[in-house]
Amino acid sequence: MTAMLSARDITVRIGPRPLLESVTAHFHAGQVTGVIGPNGAGKSTLMRVLAGLVAPETGAITLDGAPLPPPGSRARARRVGYLPQGHEVHWPLTARRTIALGRMPHIPAFGTPGERDSAAVDTAMNRTATAHLADARVDTLSGGERARVMLARVLVTETPVLLADEPVAALDPYHALAVMDLLAEEARAHRRAVAVVLHDLTLAARYCDSLILIDGGRVCAAGPAEPVLTSGALSAAYGVRFARGVLDGGAVITPIHRLDEEPSCSLN
Numbered sequence: 063m064t065a066m067l068s069a070r071d072i073t074v075r076i077g078p079r080p081l082l083e084s085v086t087a088h089f090h091a092g093q094v095t096g097v098i099g100p101n102g103a104g105k106s107t108l109m110r111v112l113a114g115l116v117a118p119e120t121g122a123i124t125l126d127g128a129p130l131p132p133p134g135s136r137a138r139a140r141r142v143g144y145l146p147q148g149h150e151v152h153w154p155l156t157a158r159r160t161i162a163l164g165r166m167p168h169i170p171a172f173g174t175p176g177e178r179d180s181a182a183v184d185t186a187m188n189r190t191a192t193a194h195l196a197d198a199r200v201d202t203l204s205g206g207e208r209a210r211v212m213l214a215r216v217l218v219t220e221t222p223v224l225l226a227d228e229p230v231a232a233l234d235p236y237h238a239l240a241v242m243d244l245l246a247e248e249a250r251a252h253r254r255a256v257a258v259v260l261h262d263l264t265l266a267a268r269y270c271d272s273l274i275l276i277d278g279g280r281v282c283a284a285g286p287a288e289p290v291l292t293s294g295a296l297s298a299a300y301g302v303r304f305a306r307g308v309l310d311g312g313a314v315i316t317p318i319h320r321l322d323e324e325p326s327c328s329l330n
């Protein structure tokens with residue numbers, strides 16, 4: 063299967079230290095690809111490279127086999143949507159106006175938003191359960207509410223590639239499942255390539271078609287989700303023994319205890 067978004071041989075260095083080393087990763091249309099790995103592994107750095115916010119020292123990123131438009135351009139913004147980790151916002155805009163900013167790449171210079179833009183905002187607010195927050199200032203929202211508003215802002219951009227860095231980190235279980243359902247729908251119904259950074263391996267097992275396990279800036283395992291989640295590389299990367307099973311028809315992966323060995327699969 064041809065990948066929609068491909069990163070090949072990406073190396074990112076800050077000073078002498080490589081944050082990513084020869085990372086190759088593929089993200090397919092119609093699939094949710096999970097990016098997993100321990101703290102500091104390089105997951106967010108990979109997302110930032112894919113979003114065009116960090117220039118790699120080596121390597122290339124292609125969309126459908128062609129180079130991406132330059133970072134910061136409207137053409138790039140129409141192709142790759144990026145939901146960063148954390149959702150820090152300091153601007154005193156309402157949730158609706160914040161979400162509407164996601165339509166900017168579609169509005170001509172000196173143009174004004176039209177009915178199509180307004181409808182896209184309404185749809186995204188309904189899908190992220192944020193319609194009731196429309197007039198609330200985004201800097202006054204709770205962490206989980208703000209996370210859903212920022213997701214809506216990315217959804218309205220309607221990009222073929224959607225990068226979400228820990229989109230469920232601030233969410234309660236109901237909203238975490240709702241957001242994962244939504245990302246899966248974006249992939250399956252709209253044929254988008256969805257990349258999602260996750261720490262919850264049960265969500266990774268249930269929602270991701272394929273996984274990229276990163277540790278120490280390198281890819282330790284990649285491919286269909288199940289073999290990655292059952293591989294020794296998973297325990298080695300996290301330094302944790304996991305229990306795996308099926309409960310109520312769904313996969314469950316939970317950490318049991320730390321391993322004695324120093325966690326690392328980057329030498330495997």
Ligand SMILES: Nc1ncnc2c1ncn2[C@@H]1O[C@H](COP(=O)(O)OP(=O)(O)OP(=O)(O)O)[C@@H](O)[C@H]1O
Pocket residue numbers: 076081099100101102103104105106107108
């Ligand atoms: N601008 C920077 N300058 C120096 N070091 C950086 C910079 N950005 C990231 N790093 C380092 O690169 C490593 C990878 O960071 P990154 O944010 O990609 O990790 P991560 O896998 O997303 O981790 P987490 O699960 O904790 O969010 C970390 O050790 C981090 O301290």
